[in-house]
Amino acid sequence: MPFFRWVVALGFLSFACAVGLYATGSDLPEARQIDLTVLDEKSDGSCRVRWTDPYEKRTREAPYHCDPGRSDLLKAPQYSDSHGYGWETGFMLTEGPQRGNLEDLTTEQDLGSADIFLLVGIPLIALGLLGGNLRALPRVLGVRSRLIRRANELLQAATTAAEDYDRAVAAVGEAKRHDVLPDEAGSDSGSRLITALWVLREAGPQARQTAALGRKLTERLHRLLDDAAPAAGLRSMLQAGPGERLKAAQAVAELRPLLAGAERNGVPERFAQTSVDLLRGQDEDLAALAAVTDFAGDPLAYRHLLAQLTPFAVLPGTASSRRGRSSRR
Incomplete structure (x- = not known):
């Protein structure tokens, strides 16, 4: 019975589902990259930023986690800004009830369907290929x-x-x-x-x-x-x-x-x-x-x-x- 062949087929099917979900973006809200003005920043990356919300037509401020490893030229006071602020980029949500808010990349998110399919598919493919080759080894030696x-x-x-x-x-x-x-x-x-x-x-x-x-x-x-x-x-x-x-x-x-x-x-x-x-x-x-x-x-x-x-x-x-x-x- 071609057991490992079916294992590989199931693994590729799961992998294809994951790729399809990632391509359609069904698990992630739409977001676009915007410029942020860093008003205050600590050495661990904790900062407060300002950005323009095009949906509420106003300027907003919120705590954020900046990249502490970015160049010092982008941080205050070296950044060439007349107000002495720093610069960073972030992603603003563009759909759903949270649109206009910044996407918090530090918050752990639950695994989506695409992630689950991917985590299942890759081990199945590896198991099928390894097991199939080991099973075929006696046949190869018999030639x-x-x-x-x-x-x-x-x-x-x-x-x-x-x-x-x-x-x-x-x-x-x-x-x-x-x-x-x-x-x-x-x-x-x-x-x-x-x-x-x-x-x-x-x-x-x-x-x-x-x-x-x-x-x-x-x-x-x-x-x-x-x-x-x-x-x-x-x-x-x-x-x-x-x-x-x-x-x-x-x-x-x-x-x-x-x-x-x-x-x-x-x-x-x-x-x-x-x-x-x-x-x-x-x-x-x-x-x-x-x-x-x-x-x-x-x-x-x-x-x-x-x-x-x-x-x-x-x-x-x-x-x-x-x-x-x-x-x-």
């Missing part, structure tokens, strides 16, 4: 964007290696529908089946193992990355609930040793090398020439490899369907 990025890179490499191997096996299945292995070497130099088998021979038996590892790792990484998604960034972590943050912390704890072990054993490099080896058949002319030469040297190895792949060789549509399911996990 592991670099770890998530490394896991995504490993996932991409594993998925690519598995898909490249499935594509190579599917190419053998497709070629087998139209071609058969020739009985004699060199009798069919343009055989697509020989070329497809040559790609897998060049990748080596470890390509199949690497692809199997890629499928297994892809499934596991998909599950962990789905749970660890909130830890990918500050925004997602702040928006996640307590349950999601707990799952993210558990997933991150499982991802950390998994990535460390994969990098220590060179698994990303194996995936990359397997993908490179399985892409050798893209140049069909060079691949066909190399395949015929290799087939002539060891045709039995090709027949043995074809026998091994026959249960796994599928049509391209089936392979792509399986890859589609893998990518949607």
Whole structure:
């Protein structure tokens, strides 16, 4: 529940009410500054002043509290006045039954509505900001964007290696529908089946193992990355609930040793090398020439490899369907 967010909102609302009341001046009577003639003044600031009341059309006198710290040039007898009086300024009320009177700044006034709103709003804002930041601190510390990025890179490499191997096996299945292995070497130099088998021979038996590892790792990484998604960034972590943050912390704890072990054993490099080896058949002319030469040297190895792949060789549509399911996990 966003408790501190509501505290901040309430604080800003109170502060806005205080600003509005101060702007309209609803709590304070209107007053304007006027000149005062200081008739008598003591060292503590107590004085008697004279001013002109424009409402009663007469000159008035009253006790007042002058500023004792003002310049001596404004006090009697230094002030340049022919009567030997001093000078001060004050505020005269211009509305209400007290208009024409001086505003007594030394008298303690009761807190108005604007003051109350201000005294309530400022602590609420401070409490909301401080509490919200303290509450968000565990979420900020739970962000592991670099770890998530490394896991995504490993996932991409594993998925690519598995898909490249499935594509190579599917190419053998497709070629087998139209071609058969020739009985004699060199009798069919343009055989697509020989070329497809040559790609897998060049990748080596470890390509199949690497692809199997890629499928297994892809499934596991998909599950962990789905749970660890909130830890990918500050925004997602702040928006996640307590349950999601707990799952993210558990997933991150499982991802950390998994990535460390994969990098220590060179698994990303194996995936990359397997993908490179399985892409050798893209140049069909060079691949066909190399395949015929290799087939002539060891045709039995090709027949043995074809026998091994026959249960796994599928049509391209089936392979792509399986890859589609893998990518949607």
